[in-house]
Structure formats: C-alpha cells, structure tokens
Amino acid sequence: MNKLFEDASYVIEQIESKGFKAYFVGGCVRDYCLNRPIKDIDIASSAKPEEIQSIFPKTIPVGIEHGTVIVRYNQVSYEVTTFRKEDKYEDFRRPSKVWFVTKLEEDLSRRDFTFNAMAMDKNFQLIDPFNGRDDLKKLQIRTVGKPDHRFSEDPLRIMRAFRFMSVYGMNIEEETKFALKKNAPLLKRISTERITVEFKKLLEGEQTGKALQLMRNCGVFPFMPYPIEEICEGSLLSFDWSSLKSEEQRWAAVIVLTKVDDERDFLKLWKLPNKVIQSVLNILSSYKKTKWTKMDLYTTGLTEALSGLRLKCLLEDESFEEQASKLKQLANEIVIKSRDEIPLNGEDILKIKQKAPGVWVGQLFQELEKEIVEGKLPLSEREISDWVRRWGKE
Numbered sequence: 001m002n003k004l005f006e007d008a009s010y011v012i013e014q015i016e017s018k019g020f021k022a023y024f025v026g027g028c029v030r031d032y033c034l035n036r037p038i039k040d041i042d043i044a045s046s047a048k049p050e051e052i053q054s055i056f057p058k059t060i061p062v063g064i065e066h067g068t069v070i071v072r073y074n075q076v077s078y079e080v081t082t083f084r085k086e087d088k089y090e091d092f093r094r095p096s097k098v099w100f101v102t103k104l105e106e107d108l109s110r111r112d113f114t115f116n117a118m119a120m121d122k123n124f125q126l127i128d129p130f131n132g133r134d135d136l137k138k139l140q141i142r143t144v145g146k147p148d149h150r151f152s153e154d155p156l157r158i159m160r161a162f163r164f165m166s167v168y169g170m171n172i173e174e175e176t177k178f179a180l181k182k183n184a185p186l187l188k189r190i191s192t193e194r195i196t197v198e199f200k201k202l203l204e205g206e207q208t209g210k211a212l213q214l215m216r217n218c219g220v221f222p223f224m225p226y227p228i229e230e231i232c233e234g235s236l237l238s239f240d241w242s243s244l245k246s247e248e249q250r251w252a253a254v255i256v257l258t259k260v261d262d263e264r265d266f267l268k269l270w271k272l273p274n275k276v277i278q279s280v281l282n283i284l285s286s287y288k289k290t291k292w293t294k295m296d297l298y299t300t301g302l303t304e305a306l307s308g309l310r311l312k313c314l315l316e317d318e319s320f321e322e323q324a325s326k327l328k329q330l331a332n333e334i335v336i337k338s339r340d341e342i343p344l345n346g347e348d349i350l351k352i353k354q355k356a357p358g359v360w361v362g363q364l365f366q367e368l369e370k371e372i373v374e375g376k377l378p379l380s381e382r383e384i385s386d387w388v389r390r391w392g393k394e
C-alpha cells in the first residue's frame with residue numbers, strides 16, 4: 001500500500017475508534033482511481049473540528065469556521081474537514097456560509113465535478129454517488145448537479161475544468177461546456193492568484209493545446225488577468241507543447257502564440273514571481289534572435305538561449321539540433337560563465353586605480369567583462385591588471 005495512504009488509514013482508524021465516520025475524499029481518490037501519484041490526502045469526517053483536535057496530539061486549526069483542521073502524523077499533514085454544505089462563495093474565495101451535516105453524501109454533493117465527488121473508506125471501498133468513476137473511464141468532465149449552479153457558486157471551477165482537461169487528457173461533457181461559456185465573464189471576480197495556480201497546472205498538462213483551444217472557443221480568454229485578444233490562427237492546437245519542458249518555456253509559447261504585445265506587462269498581470277518573469281523574457285529575446293554574439297549568449301545564459309531557440313524552431317518548423325550544437329559550441333568558447341570568475345574584484349580595482357569608489361567601477365567591470373567574453377583579453381591576472389591600469393586613460 002502507498003505509504004501516504006497507510007499513514008492516513010491510521011488517522012481514519014483513530015477517528016472511527018471514537019465513534020465518528022471518516023473517508024478519503026477529493027483529489028487523492030481521483031488520482032488513486034487513475035493510478036496516478038498521490039500528492040496529498042484529504043479526509044472528510046462526521047467529527048467536528050474540536051473533536052478532531054481532542055483525538056490527535058498534534059493539530060493545526062487552519063480553518064475551524066469552515067470545518068478544517070490539519071492533523072500532523074509521521075511528519076505529514078492531513079487536512080480533516082467536517083462533512084459540510086456551503087453557500088455561495090463569498091468574494092469568490094471561500095464559501096460565505098458553511099453548515100455541518102451528518103451524511104457523507106451531502107458533503108459530496110457540494111463538490112465541483114463527479115470525479116472529485118467520490119470518497120473511499122480505509123479499505124479502499126469507493127463511494128461514488130455521481131458516477132465519477134465512469135466519467136473517469138470515459139475521460140469526461142461533468143459537474144455534480146446543474147453546471148450553471150456549480151460555476152456560479154465558484155467560477156474558479158471554470159479554470160479547474162480546463163486544468164483537468166489538460167492534465168488528464170479529458171473532454172468536457174456538452175451541458176457542462178455550455179455552462180462554461182455562459183459563465184466565463186464571472187472569472188473577472190476571481191483573484192489573479194487563484195487563476196494563475198490553475199493555469200500553471202494546465203500549462204504542465206499533457207493536452208495543453210486542446211485545453212487552450214477550448215478556452216478560446218468558450219470565450220474565456222478575454223477574462224484572463226491579461227485579456228487575450230488575438231491568437232496565431234490554428235497554432236494553439238497544432239503546436240507541439242510536449243517538447244517544451246519548463247514552465248518558463250510554456251509561458252513564452254503562450255505569449256508568442258497569443259500575440260501579446262506587452263510581454264512584461266502580461267507576465268506581471270499574471271502575478272508571476274520576478275525570477276520566472278526574467279527567465280521568460282530572456283527566452284523571448286532568444287526566440288527573436290537570428291544572430292548570436294558571445295556577449296549575447298553570456299548575458300542570456302545557455303539554458304535560456306536554447307529554450308528560445310527551441311521555441312523558434314518549433315514555430316518555424318526548423319531543425320533544432322544543428323542550430324543548438326552551434327550555440328553550445330559558441331558557449332564553450334566563452335572562457336567565463338559569470339563575473340565571479342574574473343580574477344580581480346572591486347577592491348583590487350580600487351587599489352590599482354587609487355580612486356574613490358563610484359559608478360565608474362560598474363562601468364569598468366562591464367567593459368572588462370565584455371573584453372574577456374569576446375576573447376580580446378586573456379583571463380590572466382597580470383594582463384587584466386594592466387588593462388585596468390590603462391582603462392580611462394586612452
């Protein structure tokens with residue numbers, strides 16, 4: 001048995017030994033049925049949060065008012081939530097009102113899709129009131145109950161449908177698809193952070209192109225953090241997403257394929273971390289390059305240069321290998337990978353020049369780096385010191 005499930009079964013047994021009911025629910029049941037790796041385990045129980053707190057020595061009250069307590073066992077966290085029903089989502093983040101219920105089925109009926117509304121007892125017996133397992137077999141995404149209701153309750157579920165489509169290679173059932181289109185404008189009310197989490201998962205899926213194409217056809221693009229207006233015709237679908245391995249490459253592909261004009265603004269509006277933004281921008285500038293100098297390659301870095309080149313080759317139907325080996329060869333000819341490898345530091349330079357520190361040190365370093373990278377100055381302490389002595393005098 002999977003170690004996570006084994007430990008989680010112990011948690012369930014402890015709850016049951018006090019006369020309550022407890023089941024595995026949500027993503028872990030879905031992934032178990034799909035034979036996919038289990039990331040984390042959620043448990044639903046008839047016990048109230050205070051009762052869970054009294055059963056286990058280590059708990060964290062993460063959302064008592066919504067019925068959730070984290071149980072720590074064997075250094076792993078298990079989210080245990082009391083069976084509950086909920087009202088509309090307040091500011092579309094959390095349900096504005098929840099009330100505890102006694103039946104598991106009632107709890108399952110509040111959930112988004114049939115395959116997320118399954119539960120499993122500690123003996124792996126499935127409780128599947130909405131035929132989620134059949135839908136998984138048919139690779140079909142279908143809401144629990146009326147799709148309109150489910151999407152207006154929490155419009156993030158619109159993004160979740162596209163995420164599941166991409167990650168599991170699924171299709172969306174017709175009535176659910178119709179409701180996706182109708183409710184798309186509600187996405188405006190969802191926080192960027194929540195949309196980005198789902199979109200990132202979608203980008204890492206196995207069917208990214210198909211999911212993006214359907215998002216576009218369902219009119220979802222205008223309601224993204226940076227509204228997408230234009231798309232390279234047909235290319236979302238035909239583009240070979242599987243050859244792009246990193247998150248950054250995939251963001252760069254989205255930008256190119258959807259003809260974004262303000263790249264930095266786009267990445268900022270999706271609230272991506274600065275490190276990711278910089279890397280995507282580097283990939284995009286490499287993508288646009290036709291001729292590489294050593295200095296270009298040194299500043300961009302080989303990994304991002306190759307990422308940009310791969311994107312270019314995929315879109316222009318060129319062979320990657322030959323151009324990549326030329327870039328690698330050029331990279332090999334560059335004697336340093338970063339400024340740290342220069343045998344003189346700032347203090348050495350101040351000593352040689354006998355001058356007070358100032359912006360000139362930065363300028364000098366920039367020029368020095370360029371000379372070394374372009375192979376005009378050997379990487380020898382003596383020659384570099386001479387060059388520094390001469391700097392500014394010629």
Ligand SMILES: Nc1ccn([C@@H]2O[C@H](COP(=O)(O)OP(=O)(O)OP(=O)(O)O)[C@@H](O)[C@H]2O)c(=O)n1
Pocket residue numbers: 025026027039040042110111112113116117154156157160
């Ligand atoms: N907007 C949402 C978010 C979640 N859920 C329910 O809450 C469960 C847990 O959600 P989450 O922790 O976000 O996990 P999943 O998205 O299902 O899976 P993953 O762990 O892959 O993110 C889901 O399976 C689903 O039953 C829901 O009904 N509506």
